[in-house]
Amino acid sequence: MKTLTLVTKRLYFGIDPLRLREASGRVMARIHGLAPSRASISAEELRRDFGLDTVDGHSTLEAMVADGLLRPRASAPSEYRVTGRFVEYAKARVVEPLPRSRARALVARACELAREVNTSWNRNPVEIGALAPFGVYLTREPHLDALPLGIALRMRPASRRARFRMLPKADGVRDVRLAFEALSSFTHVRLATDVEQLPRPCAIVFQAGTDAEG
Secondary structure, X not given: OOOOEEEOOOOEOOEOHHHHHHHHHHHHHHHOOOOOOOOOEEHHHHHHHHOOOHXXXXXXXXXXXXXXXXEEEOOEEEEEEEOHHHHHHHOOEEEOOEEHHHHHHHHHHXXXXXXXXXXXXXXXOEEEEEEEEEHHHHOOOOEEOOEEEEEEXXXXXXXXXXXXXXXXXXXXXXXXXXXXXXOOOOEEEEEEOOHHHOOOOEOOOEEOOOOOOO
């Protein structure tokens, strides 16, 4: 799993990313080594570690619960267990955001990779049906915190398959995902089995047989 990336010039749960990571680390230090039955933390301790007053602390904790970082204890609602998602924030990378010009260059590289997969990866039983960035890429934000890419996969025609040593389908899908994720730590891949299943709205920049680049 990719390390969670937080970007400067953004707030997460109303908190600066460096401060959020440091505070999450303090929370993890509090429960380090405790047995699962005892590894919980109170609302007061959480507010103290994140440097929040009572009002801000209440809304921040509610937001973290809603986003899956914290889970209230059924027997003690004012105490929380941390989840794996919370741990991701404690270990997150904090980087400068992705400039839109670089995001466009990455999309162009993704189109090149899609063509390469379709023309050269003949041991892979799947190929790229369509490629479409979505989400924040479609906004006018000059700096992005991620580059979400929707990829529609389809089975490779028999005429373009290797005669021997074909990969299992699951391995082929995995290799495609890893190749696109390797383009950048900002790249977030969403796979689909049909163009109609791609996240909407999106901008199709590559389609097998047409290369709708843009």
